[in-house]
Amino acid sequence: MRSVTVKQLADACGLTVYSGQEYLDKRLIKTDDISRPGLELTGYFDYYPAERVQLFGMTEISFSQRLTSENQLKVMRQLCTDETPCLVVSRSLPVPESMATAAAEKNIPILGTKSSTSRIASRITYYLQGQLAERQSLHGVLVDIYGLGVLITGDSGVGKSETALDLIKRGHRLIADDRVEVYKKDEFTVYGEPPKILAHLLEIRGVGIIDVMNLYGAGAVRTHAHISLIVHLENWSKDKQFDRLGSGEEEQELLGIKIPKITIPVKVGRNMAIIVEAAAMNYRAKTMGYDATKTFDENLNNLIKENSTQNK
Known part of the structure; x- marks a missing residue:
C-alpha cells in the first residue's frame, strides 16, 4: 500500500508545523479521504475514520470551545489514536489546549494554515489523490x-x-x-x-x-x-x-x-x-x-447525388 509522510504533506501543501516536528517522518497517511470530526466532537465515535487526516475549521473549533474542559480533553483523546496521522487547523485558528495535550500524548503532529477550510481540504485531497493513486x-x-x-x-x-x-x-x-x-x-x-x-x-x-x-x-x-x-x-x-x-x-x-x-x-x-x-x-x-471524416463522407454523398441527378 502506498503512503505519504506527514512531512511530505506539509511541504507540498504549505502547512505550518505547530507541534510534533520530530514525528513528521514517522506518521504515515494511507488514504486520500479527509475527516472533519463534527459528530465525533459530540461524542459519537461508532464510525470514526481514525486513519484520515483530521481537519478542524471554524465550526469544529468553536463547537469544541463550548464543551467543558473535562469533556473537551476526553473527546480530543478519543480523536487522537495510534492510527491518526495528523491534525490540521485552518484559518490560523488558535489550537485548543486540550488538542495540544491529547496530540502530544500520542505523538501526533498538529499542522496549521491561514487558508479557509474548504480551500485547504481541496488542496490536501488533490495532493493525496495524486500520491496515493493506483x-x-x-x-x-x-x-x-x-x-x-x-x-x-x-x-x-x-x-x-x-x-x-x-x-x-x-x-x-x-x-x-x-x-x-x-x-x-x-x-x-x-x-x-x-x-x-x-x-x-x-x-x-x-x-x-x-x-x-x-x-x-x-x-x-x-x-x-x-x-x-x-x-x-x-x-x-x-x-x-x-x-x-x-x-x-x-x-x-x-x-x-x-x-x-x-x-x-x-x-x-x-x-x-x-x-x-x-x-x-x-x-x-x-x-x-468537427470531424473531417464526416465532412468527407458528406461531400462524397453530395457528389454522388449530383452525378445521379445529371445522369437522369
Missing part, C-alpha cells in the same frame, strides 16, 4: 502537444524518442521518456509523469541521454499531464491494412479507463513529429465537434 509503469513517451497529453507507444527502436525530440523542437513539451508512471486521478482521468530518476531526460540512440530542460529551457518540459490520446507507432507492413480515412476508432484501457488510440505506420521519409502533431490537433478538433 499506479502502472508503461513503456513509452509522454508529450504535451498544445496542452494535450499524448502517450506515444511502440516497439523498442521504432522512433518514439526521436519523434519526441522533434516535437520539443517544434515547441511542445516533454513529460516522460522511456518509462511513464501512469496513475488514476478519478474514475474519468488518467495522468502520467516520469520516474524521478528520468525527469527531464531523453535518450537518443547514438547520442546518449540529454537533459531537455538544460538544452531547451524550462518551457520544454512538464512534470505531469492528463493522458488524452495514445499514438501507437508501428513499422510499415504491406501485409497490414492501416486506417486511411480515420473512421476506425480504437481504444486502449489504462487502469480501467478507456483512452482513444491511433495507430500510425512508420516508414523512412515520413516526418513522424508533424504526423503525431496533426493527429493530436485532429483529435482535439473532433472533441470540439
